[in-house]
Each structure stands twice: as structure tokens, then as C-alpha cells.
Amino acid sequence: MSRPHSTPWGSFRGEMVAGTLRLHPRDGDPDPSPILHNVPSAVDHPARVRRPAVRRGWWEDGPGPTERRGREGFVEVGWDEVLDRLAAELARVRDAVGPQAVYGGSYGWASAGRFHHAQSQVHRFLNHAVGGYVRSVGDYSGAAAQVVLRHVLGPSELVSKGTVTWDQVAAHTDTVLAFGGMNLKNSAVAGGGISAHVERGAMAAAARRGALFVNIGPLRSDLPAEAGARWLSVPPGSDTALMFGLLHTLLLEDRHDTAFLERYCVGWERVAKHLLGADDGTPKDAAWAAGITGVPADEIRELARRAAGGRTLVTVAQSLQRAEFGEQPVWAGLALAAALGQIGLPGGGFCYGLGSIGHYGRRRVDVPVGALPQGTNGIDVAIPVARVAEMLLHPGAGYDFDGERRRYPHVRLAYWAGGNPFHHHQDLGRLRRAFGRLDTFVVHEPVWTATARHADVVLPTTWTLEREDIGAGPFDPVMTAMHRLVDPPGEARDDYAIFTGLAERLGVGAAFTEGRDVRGWLEHLYARTRDGLAARGLSAPPFDEFWAAGELSLPQRPDDGALVGAFRADPDTAPLPTPSGRIELASATIGAFGYADAPGHPAWLPPTELPDSRHPLWLVANQPATRLHSQLDFGAHSLAHKVRGREVVRVHPDDAAVRGIASGDLVRLVNDRGSCLAAALVTDDVRAGVVQLPTGAWFDPLDPSAEVPFCVHGNPNVLTRDHGTSSLAQGCTGQHTTVQLERYDEPVRQVRAHRPPL
CATH class of the missing domain: 2.40.40.20 (Barwin-like endoglucanases)
Known part of the structure; x- marks a missing residue:
């Protein structure tokens, strides 16, 4: 008999048949992700960590900086031995230096479940057992956009995810200017899981209606064949220049929406001055953009005219801001959409990240979704997430961040669960040297990733198929009962069991568990959603009924553009969460920071590294x-x-x-x-x-x-x-x-x- 489960790349039902796991994508998913085919072959794979393993030098010689991480062998030890030793090391660092010497490293993609969410588990444990930890802010996928959007449009969770939906694109959009494309491999995944992949169908429906998708970037495959896209092949890092060429044409030919710019925006005059070259002597016209992008000037002008002649959506992929000066294409794309005057209209305007992740372009769920409470962090020390190697290599060094002058803390112990920095961090040789500066590096892992191989203590964890959980997210209308489908191999334990054992050794077991086992926590988290349904007069089955049924439909908010739609209706009564309450095409706040690499208005800044004779x-x-x-x-x-x-x-x-x-x-x-x-x-x-x-x-x-x-x-x-x-x-x-x-x-x-x- 098949049972339901969920992953970040889709929901399914699974069953064991003759010793082999068979998966069936969820009924109602029109375009299941092929990543599901990785799952059956991963069951009990040789790459699994089966027993607690400790780097030999750490076990024999004790903690301390070393170049041997990633080069030295491991010894397997018993659970009681390793938890005793690890609890003592946590207590040593806590008592001798304090929680500011502990970094709580994690990432949110380890599971679609709300309880076995590794990031929440490790942070909850460190708050209770150590008194806090050095945290990170932002994420590798969107940090540059998250900061600049907060200043000029509003926090991305509030605004950028609520500007347009795929249903609107299918029904209303005439032209999509997709800077960086909208590759289906990216929108196939989302935190909390996906019950139905709708992006391919929406693009196909829009194309059948006559919508033009323009794929702007160096990769033809960044839009699916169903979109029938026109490919503008531009070099990496040149998107802002093309946006300026389009903006200059709109301005020069008086095709920009002056009424929208005056009522809903601040700073247009500063942007126009920059476009005309009044500040630096260089007009950012179509010919100038052609010299940087390789797109003929006449084609740029014609594209600007088409954009001004119908319902146009400007999208900026997350990939664009994962680059030097990545704030600029996001801000310039917003300025382009504002000049077209369609922000807040169905299927038009601006959407950062549409197609970059499965939650974008969907309506928000209209009831609460439970999450494991993390407790209170006793220290207020944070670093930008992608600066972890810099922190470890240069403790005490100063750096600039979002208008503040900060200093990196001196971290002695890093505790990692639910992430693989040897995947998502840059310059791995430098990262290896950085981890060598730690006294102790602890990793929870189901498998022997490179991060596990560079750790001192590797604790074997279960993975999603081996646990019970609840799959849910704020933008998916289905909550999934994630049944356990297979048994864990070896001595693997879930993160909660490991942290419970450590918390008990450190005298905070009761505070960490609150007296609940896993099923007790699932019922507790589910109750928040059930109470929300009941408050709206909707069907709210008890937990046992939900678990037996396998899934629960959740109500969604209307498809009305959310916050941006209300802003369009009346910017005075529904202002944006920006300093001016308007869209800030130029920002006095950012300008006052005085950063040469991030001026107070969108700018095209040439990359520091360009192809040359050695690296062409x-x-x-x-x-x-x-x-x-x-x-x-x-x-x-x-x-x-x-x-x-x-x-x-x-x-x-x-x-x-x-x-x-x-x-x-x-x-x-x-x-x-x-x-x-x-x-x-x-x-x-x-x-x-x-x-x-x-x-x-x-x-x-x-x-x-x-x-x-x-x-x-x-x-x-x-x-x-x-x-x-x-x-x-x-x-x-x-x-x-x-x-x-x-x-x-x-x-x-x-x-x-x-x-x-x-």
C-alpha cells in the first residue's frame, strides 16, 4: 500500500515492492519533477554515514586549529561516547568564551517537513544549550536582492513574491522580459514542497494566446520550449546595461508613464539624469547598451517600443544578483517596470525571482503553517551568509554591510546541520583553509558529503523517507502527511533525537523537548493550522484524520496582487514599506551610505574580473x-x-x-x-x-x-x-x-x- 510523502521538488506516494521503493507522483501534478527519479536509488546507498565518526586527530589530540581536516581519516565510535565528548566540548566553548564563539551553520533545503527542519533544529538547540550562536542573514540564492529590495520596494517576502501570479501571466501578459530566463529546473523546487508544478503550463498558455517571452542571457535553455521564446544572447553581467538602453529609449521617445512615476515613485529625476549622461557625460542609450551587450541598437529600441505598447512583465532571475554588483540588475529592472507604469496590474509590472523558485508566482496560503519554535538567541551577532570563510579567516576584521560598520566575531566551534557549504560556497580552497581555523567542526549528515569529510565530528542522521513529518509551505495549497516509507540504515538518528541527547547532557533536556516526542510535536504544529481553519469556519479535521487522509487542502488569498495591488489602488492609504512609502528609484538611504560599489541609484558597474588572454x-x-x-x-x-x-x-x-x-x-x-x-x-x-x-x-x-x-x-x-x-x-x-x-x-x-x- 502506497503512503504519501513530500520533498522540496514534489509530493508523491511511495511503496516498497519486492525490496524496491516505487514512487508515484501526486495525482494532480501536471508536470512532476524528474528529480524524483533520484529518490529510490538513494535508499540505503553506500554513501550513507552509518555510525558516528570522528576525525582521528580530534578524538586523540583534542580540539584546536589544524590543516588536517579533509585529509585525515575517521574512527567510528559509539553514540554515548561521542555525545558525552561533544557535550563537554560545547560546554567548554560556552563557558570559556561564550555563545559568540559558536556559529550555527545550516540551510533550509534538507527536508520539506516543518518539524525535521534542520535549520530550526540546530538553532533551537544552540539557543537552549549554549545561550545563542552567531547567526547568518540572507541566503546564497537571494541576499543581494533581499537587501536592495527592502530599501526600494519592501521586504521580498512581503512584496516581490506577491506582485504577479502564473495565472495572471497565462491570462494577461503580452510581453515577458525575462532577464536571466525562467528555467523550469529552478521553479521545480520550493521549501515545504510542491503539490503541483504549474509553470510550464502557464507559459504554454500565454504563448498560445500570443504572448512574447524574451529570454535575456547567455543560455538558450533558460526558458522552456513551450514558451516559444526569443533569445537575446547577452554576456554575463550585462543585463543592467540592456535595461538602461531600454529605459533611455522610453525616455527619449516619451513612452515612459510620467503619471505613474510621479504618483507612485520617488527618484525618477535622478535616474533620468543618469540615463541622459548628465552626471558622467555618458548617455546610456541603445547604442551604448549595444556596445556592452552585443544586441543591435535598433533591436533594443524596437523591444522598448513593444514593451510600452502592451501588458509587459519584467522579471529578474535570482542568478543575476548572484554576481558582483548583483543589487544593480534588480534595482534597474524595477526602474524599467516603473517607467512602463504597470506595477500592480494583473500580469504586468515587476517580479524578482519569478521562475527561480517554485513558490514565486503563487498565491499565499490564508491560514498559518506551523514551524518549530527556535527560542531566543542570547546574542545579537550576525554575518552575511556568504561571508563565512571571511569570518573564520579574519576574526575581528571590519567590514561594511547595509549602512553599518561591523566586525567579524572569533568563532571557535561551527555546528552544521542541513547544509553543504562545499556545494554552495565559493573558492573551495579558501573555504578549506577557513575551516582549518576552528577548534571543532560538527556536522549532522545522512551521507558523506565533502562537508562531512572536512568535519571533526560526523553524526549520522536519517533522511526524509525515514521520518514522519508535515510538508507545508506558505505558498502551496496542500499540506502533506509525510509518512515514514523505509527504515534508516545502521545507527542513524534524526536531528531531534541527537539534540535531545546533547540537551539532556547539558542540563536543558526538558526545555528543549517541552516534554514532546516527534508525534507530539507534529500534533502541536498541526494545531496551529487547524485553529486557523476553524477560525474561518472551514473544515478542520483532527490530526489523526489528517494523517490517515494523507493531505489537507488549504485556502489561499485572492489573486489580487496582494500588497502591491493595494498600493496601486491608493498609495496614500496603502503605502509600501519603504522610507517614502513609494517605489524608490533612487534611495537617499543607500546614497547616504557612501558606497562606491553601490550608489544611491541603479548603475551599470563593469565587473572586476573580465575574460583576458589567460582566462578568456x-x-x-x-x-x-x-x-x-x-x-x-x-x-x-x-x-x-x-x-x-x-x-x-x-x-x-x-x-x-x-x-x-x-x-x-x-x-x-x-x-x-x-x-x-x-x-x-x-x-x-x-x-x-x-x-x-x-x-x-x-x-x-x-x-x-x-x-x-x-x-x-x-x-x-x-x-x-x-x-x-x-x-x-x-x-x-x-x-x-x-x-x-x-x-x-x-x-x-x-x-x-x-x-x-x-
Whole structure:
């Protein structure tokens, strides 16, 4: 008998048949994600961590900075031994230095469940047992946009996710200017899970109605075939220049909506001055934009005229802001949409991130969804999430962030659960050196990721199929009862059981558990949703009925543009959460910070790293299509899309020809930070001068002791630059870098990333 479950890439029902897990995508999902095919092959995989494992040097010599992390072997120990030792180490750091010496590292993608949410679990534990922890702000996917939007439009959770829905696009939109595209591999996933993937169908419906999708970026595949898109192939980092060329045309030809700009915006005069070149002597006209983007000036002008002649939606993918000066395309895209005057109209205006994640473009659920309470952090110390290596390498150093001058804390212990920084962080050689500065590095992991291999203490955890939970999110209308489908291997325990054992040893067991087991917590979290349904007079079944039924439909808010729709109706009575209550096309607040790399209005700033004779190619290191980030890289679907066990890099025919490269050849990508092997795929789906290698292949260095890493599996983050987007947001810049590419004919060992190190 099949039972329901959910993952961030979709809901399904699963059953064991002759010892094999069989999955059935949820009825009603019109376009299930193929990532589901990774799941059955991952059950009890050899890559699983089966017993607690401790780095030999830490176990024998005690805590302290060392270069041996990632290079030294592990010993397996019993649960009581490791929990006793770890509790003592936590108490030592807490009592000798304080909670400001502990970093609570985590990420939110480990599970679709609301209770076994690793980030919430580790933060709750550290708050109770240590008195707090150094936290991170922002995320690797959206930090630059989150900061700039808060100043100029409003917090992204309130505003950018509520500006347009896929239903509106299907019914109303005439033109979609998709800067960075809207690749279905990205919108296939969302925190809390997805009950129905609707993006492909919405784009197909809009295209049948005559809507034009314009895919603006270096990758043809960043819009699906159903969109029938026009591809404007532009170099990485040039989107803001194209936006300015469009804006200049609207201004010069008097096609901008002056009434909208006057009533709903502040700062247009400053932007217009910049467009006309009054401040720097350089008009940002279509000819200027053509010189940067390669798009002919006449084509830019015609596109601006089309945009002004119908219902137009400007979208900015998260990928654009994952680059140096990533705040600027988000702000410039907002300015372009404001000049067209359609923000707040159905299917028009501006939407940051539409197509970048599954929750964007959907209506918000209209009842509360429970989340594990994390308690109170006793210290107020935070770093931008992508600056973790900088923090560890330079404790006490000053840095700028969002108008403040801050200093990095001196962290001695990092506790990681539910994340793999050796996937999402940049410059992995630098990251390895940074983790070497710690006294102790603790990791909860179901599998032997590179992060686990660089830890001191590795505690084996269950993964989603081996636990009960509740799958739900604020933008999906279905709550899923996540039944346990298989038994965990070896001695794996869930995060809650591990933290309970540690909390009891540290004298805070009762405060941490509140007297509840897992089922007790699930009933407690469900009660919040049930109470919300009952308050609205809707059916609110008790927990046992919900669990037996397998899912529960949740009401959604009307498709009315939410906050932005109310703002459009009357900006005086429904102002935006900005200093002026209006859309801030120029920001006095940001301008007052005095940052040269983030002025008080949108600006095109040339990248620090550009292709040159040594590194002549742009590398686009984007999200993979065959897995969620690095999760289940060893799954059947992920492995089937590798070649000779390596990740695949896409190369334009012109760039391949001059290097003697054919599809299937092993190639080496290299720059001064590192190098990696990949298998070539020669295709004109990438712009000439650009190669594309997705993230997520588990880091597998040929020589773990080498200062400059050489990954034989194809992890592009050995190449990417570990530098903040700007002084404003300090976001991740991992989307772009520059490399040389060469055919690799030397013998090389097989990939070992998915083999346990024991």
C-alpha cells in the first residue's frame, strides 16, 4: 500500500515492492519533477554515514586549529561516547568564551517537513544549550536582492513574491522580459514542497494566446520550449546595461508613464539624469547598451517600443544578483517596470525571482503553517551568509554591510546541520583553509558529503523517507502527511533525537523537548493550522484524520496582487514599506551610505574580473537540472546525466573547435583559484565565449593536501570568487567567473566522491 510523502521538488506516494521503493507522483501534478527519479536509488546507498565518526586527530589530540581536516581519516565510535565528548566540548566553548564563539551553520533545503527542519533544529538547540550562536542573514540564492529590495520596494517576502501570479501571466501578459530566463529546473523546487508544478503550463498558455517571452542571457535553455521564446544572447553581467538602453529609449521617445512615476515613485529625476549622461557625460542609450551587450541598437529600441505598447512583465532571475554588483540588475529592472507604469496590474509590472523558485508566482496560503519554535538567541551577532570563510579567516576584521560598520566575531566551534557549504560556497580552497581555523567542526549528515569529510565530528542522521513529518509551505495549497516509507540504515538518528541527547547532557533536556516526542510535536504544529481553519469556519479535521487522509487542502488569498495591488489602488492609504512609502528609484538611504560599489541609484558597474588572454571564457556556474543543489548527487537521475562519471560542461562550437574539443571529451577548467575536470558537451545553446558548468557535483580533490584544489568530479566552486556582491548586501557572487578551457588527455583516477572515507 502506497503512503504519501513530500520533498522540496514534489509530493508523491511511495511503496516498497519486492525490496524496491516505487514512487508515484501526486495525482494532480501536471508536470512532476524528474528529480524524483533520484529518490529510490538513494535508499540505503553506500554513501550513507552509518555510525558516528570522528576525525582521528580530534578524538586523540583534542580540539584546536589544524590543516588536517579533509585529509585525515575517521574512527567510528559509539553514540554515548561521542555525545558525552561533544557535550563537554560545547560546554567548554560556552563557558570559556561564550555563545559568540559558536556559529550555527545550516540551510533550509534538507527536508520539506516543518518539524525535521534542520535549520530550526540546530538553532533551537544552540539557543537552549549554549545561550545563542552567531547567526547568518540572507541566503546564497537571494541576499543581494533581499537587501536592495527592502530599501526600494519592501521586504521580498512581503512584496516581490506577491506582485504577479502564473495565472495572471497565462491570462494577461503580452510581453515577458525575462532577464536571466525562467528555467523550469529552478521553479521545480520550493521549501515545504510542491503539490503541483504549474509553470510550464502557464507559459504554454500565454504563448498560445500570443504572448512574447524574451529570454535575456547567455543560455538558450533558460526558458522552456513551450514558451516559444526569443533569445537575446547577452554576456554575463550585462543585463543592467540592456535595461538602461531600454529605459533611455522610453525616455527619449516619451513612452515612459510620467503619471505613474510621479504618483507612485520617488527618484525618477535622478535616474533620468543618469540615463541622459548628465552626471558622467555618458548617455546610456541603445547604442551604448549595444556596445556592452552585443544586441543591435535598433533591436533594443524596437523591444522598448513593444514593451510600452502592451501588458509587459519584467522579471529578474535570482542568478543575476548572484554576481558582483548583483543589487544593480534588480534595482534597474524595477526602474524599467516603473517607467512602463504597470506595477500592480494583473500580469504586468515587476517580479524578482519569478521562475527561480517554485513558490514565486503563487498565491499565499490564508491560514498559518506551523514551524518549530527556535527560542531566543542570547546574542545579537550576525554575518552575511556568504561571508563565512571571511569570518573564520579574519576574526575581528571590519567590514561594511547595509549602512553599518561591523566586525567579524572569533568563532571557535561551527555546528552544521542541513547544509553543504562545499556545494554552495565559493573558492573551495579558501573555504578549506577557513575551516582549518576552528577548534571543532560538527556536522549532522545522512551521507558523506565533502562537508562531512572536512568535519571533526560526523553524526549520522536519517533522511526524509525515514521520518514522519508535515510538508507545508506558505505558498502551496496542500499540506502533506509525510509518512515514514523505509527504515534508516545502521545507527542513524534524526536531528531531534541527537539534540535531545546533547540537551539532556547539558542540563536543558526538558526545555528543549517541552516534554514532546516527534508525534507530539507534529500534533502541536498541526494545531496551529487547524485553529486557523476553524477560525474561518472551514473544515478542520483532527490530526489523526489528517494523517490517515494523507493531505489537507488549504485556502489561499485572492489573486489580487496582494500588497502591491493595494498600493496601486491608493498609495496614500496603502503605502509600501519603504522610507517614502513609494517605489524608490533612487534611495537617499543607500546614497547616504557612501558606497562606491553601490550608489544611491541603479548603475551599470563593469565587473572586476573580465575574460583576458589567460582566462578568456566566462564560466556560468548555475543550479543543476538533475538534483536539488548537491542533494542526491549519487542518485540514478543525477548519475545518468554525467559522462564518464564527471559533470558536463556546455561549450559553444566555436570555442570547442579552436581547442580541438568534441562532445564527450574530458576537459579541464582552470584559473588561479583552482581547476576541475568535466565532460564536454558541444552545443550552440550557450553563447560563444561562455561555458556553463552546474554546481552540485560533490567536491573530489585529486590531492586533498594541495593548496590549489583540482576537483576530478566537476565542482565549479573550486574556480569561483569568494567576494561579496558589494558593501551594501555582501551577497554571494558564485554565478560568474573567468576560466581557461583545455582538452584533458592525461590519465586520471575515477571519481570517489560517493564512496565513504572509512
